[in-house]
Amino acid sequence: MVTREGLKQPQRRRALQTLTALAAAGVQVAHGASASAPAPQASRAGGRRITELIGANGWALAPSDLEMWHEMGITWGRDVVGPGQLSKQSDSVHVNKTGTHYDADLAPIVISNNRNGIGSLLLLAYTPTWNASLPGDSKSAPVDVDAWKRYVDAVVRKYSAPPYNVRHFQIWNEAAGRLSGGAVQASFWHGPGFNASDEKASQPYQHAMQDYVEKIHIPAARIIRRYHAYVVYGGWPDQGGLDTYRQWLEYRSPVFNQRMLDCVDYLDTHYLPVAALDPLYEQYVKNGPARGIWQTEIGDEYMKDPHYLPRYFFDFAVWALDRNWNDADKYVSMIYHWDGYESFRLTHRGPPERTYNVSGKSLIVLRQTAAGSLERFSTPLQFGPGAAGSALRSDNDIVLQVNAEPGWRTVSAAGVPAPSSRKAQAMLVDALTGFMSPREDVALDWNNQNLSVRFKVPNRVNGQAHGNDPARHLAYIVVRT
Structure with missing residues (x-):
């Protein structure tokens, strides 16, 4: 086993149960209950x-x-x-x-x-x-x-x-x-x-x-x-x-x-x-x-x-x-x-x-x-105040990783065609624990070809403060179409 001393100079540098995937998109999660990241659709x-x-x-x-x-x-x-x-x-x-x-x-x-x-x-x-x-x-x-x-x-x-x-x-x-x-x-x-x-x-x-x-x-x-x-x-x-x-x-x-x-x-x-x-x-x-x-x-x-x-x-x-x-x-x-x-x-x-x-x-x-x-998500994202992030596609999901301050935050993307089924759902997942926020904490809207998501960042964030910058929360927004 390589130790820290094996490849790096000293001055630098199981028993957890597997996170269980949800059986289907949009399953209701009780407020305060712990849940895993959402189960993906079958991979192409x-x-x-x-x-x-x-x-x-x-x-x-x-x-x-x-x-x-x-x-x-x-x-x-x-x-x-x-x-x-x-x-x-x-x-x-x-x-x-x-x-x-x-x-x-x-x-x-x-x-x-x-x-x-x-x-x-x-x-x-x-x-x-x-x-x-x-x-x-x-x-x-x-x-x-x-x-x-x-x-x-x-x-x-x-x-x-x-x-x-x-x-x-x-x-x-x-x-x-x-x-x-x-x-x-x-x-x-x-x-x-x-x-x-x-x-x-x-x-x-x-x-x-x-x-x-x-x-x-x-x-x-x-x-x-x-x-x-x-x-x-x-x-x-x-x-x-x-x-x-x-x-x-x-x-x-x-x-x-x-x-x-x-x-x-x-x-x-x-x-x-x-x-x-x-x-x-x-x-x-x-x-x-x-x-x-x-x-x-x-x-x-x-x-x-x-x-x-x-x-x-x-x-x-x-x-x-x-x-x-x-x-x-x-x-x-x-x-x-x-x-x-x-x-x-x-x-x-x-x-x-x-x-x-x-x-x-x-x-x-x-x-x-x-x-x-995985595929590129080529549409630029527009974040409201207190939030930033990036996105990619995973099979038919749009996955956004967001880094945001507590409270209600927004992100939108123009030129994203709405799904024909009109049954798209969004989920907010804690990036460190897999906890899925209650359904009411994330709202998805598709107006013509404008996708917008409104999501609530918890007051108790999972990040650390950096100097004068306040601690932020890291999460995934999964838009399932």
């Missing part, structure tokens, strides 16, 4: 699903874990492969373990993932200490690059073949140079001048980009592609800045006469808001050469805000639908971390048994509320 064949976007760091190791992943809609996992060559160059290359301490058998995990509809992203990292250019530092470049290549080849050769059939391999983790906030060397890529006892006293790693591209990335990428698999970039850290990321991507190695970008299939960043992905899409994905954009780490302490995760993934779906989401693997974000003891993780590990935290419950509500085949 094909189309994108909200679950295709959702991944997590670590693996679901037990049947009960898998059940929880399915409830939350998690369809991707990520963890390291190793331990590689343990003590010397002549050692056999061991690639049968995973987890921070290489204490879990990887092969049965990948097979289980395949059987349960979960994709496996295998992280190729790091340098064995005997081969480290900085003595004892596994986050430094290898002295013998051929040893790194043997490790990569062993991993990809085994896991890209049946019965594993893994298609996506990630090279390293957060390799960068100078970071914002005063760090002159990245947390997972150390070079000359790094001071392990006092990182603030480190000197800049002048050849960080060249060393990574020529000793790590391009050699590994060529091996991955030799086995007809895909290269996922090693998670550019948010503190690195996108301008610097572009410099690394565009760097042309004089050794290989090739840009690192030429050896990347999926761009990958960490902890960025959805809107920040636009420049990368426009420059590298819209017309190629990259196949898509992933974020293999999001969440972490951001999830202390209970609205963060449901807002992120709803925004991500709306964003993806506007950007040619033509492949299930094109856009993925992976939560760091699905498991732990902090109250903001998706689940609490226990004992006595694993339970959902608020963030995990919010994913269940999202998966149930937008469970169908």
Whole structure:
């Protein structure tokens, strides 16, 4: 199991019963009673699903874990492969373990993932200490690059073949140079001048980009592609800045006469808001050469805000639908971390048994509320004072995610044809708990082709205040036609 210390620096970053879907749209819910998100109509064949976007760091190791992943809609996992060559160059290359301490058998995990509809992203990292250019530092470049290549080849050769059939391999983790906030060397890529006892006293790693591209990335990428698999970039850290990321991507190695970008299939960043992905899409994905954009780490302490995760993934779906989401693997974000003891993780590990935290419950509500085949809702929304949000279509439902202050609020959309049956209904669903508001708290009106919804936000909202901004309520309005 990947812990916070496994992939992130320390300073940064079941027993709940499944929410039961309502038997039919418009079922009366008693005032004050708890209810789940509304049951969707039967899904149309094909189309994108909200679950295709959702991944997590670590693996679901037990049947009960898998059940929880399915409830939350998690369809991707990520963890390291190793331990590689343990003590010397002549050692056999061991690639049968995973987890921070290489204490879990990887092969049965990948097979289980395949059987349960979960994709496996295998992280190729790091340098064995005997081969480290900085003595004892596994986050430094290898002295013998051929040893790194043997490790990569062993991993990809085994896991890209049946019965594993893994298609996506990630090279390293957060390799960068100078970071914002005063760090002159990245947390997972150390070079000359790094001071392990006092990182603030480190000197800049002048050849960080060249060393990574020529000793790590391009050699590994060529091996991955030799086995007809895909290269996922090693998670550019948010503190690195996108301008610097572009410099690394565009760097042309004089050794290989090739840009690192030429050896990347999926761009990958960490902890960025959805809107920040636009420049990368426009420059590298819209017309190629990259196949898509992933974020293999999001969440972490951001999830202390209970609205963060449901807002992120709803925004991500709306964003993806506007950007040619033509492949299930094109856009993925992976939560760091699905498991732990902090109250903001998706689940609490226990004992006595694993339970959902608020963030995990919010994913269940999202998966149930937008469970169908997704499409763009192209009509602009007009919100009244004290409310904002966005919308998409899920099968025949219009699903709006609204962020609003207490009291009666409004939203309208012009140019939306009224359903021929004249039996459209609207439901207001708490985005964190799945509680459905009483029917009288939401009113739907269709005047010609003008859709308007009036809805009552409870006085006790589910959000947090931010500075001078008052706490707001996050909810879904489901318009069922």
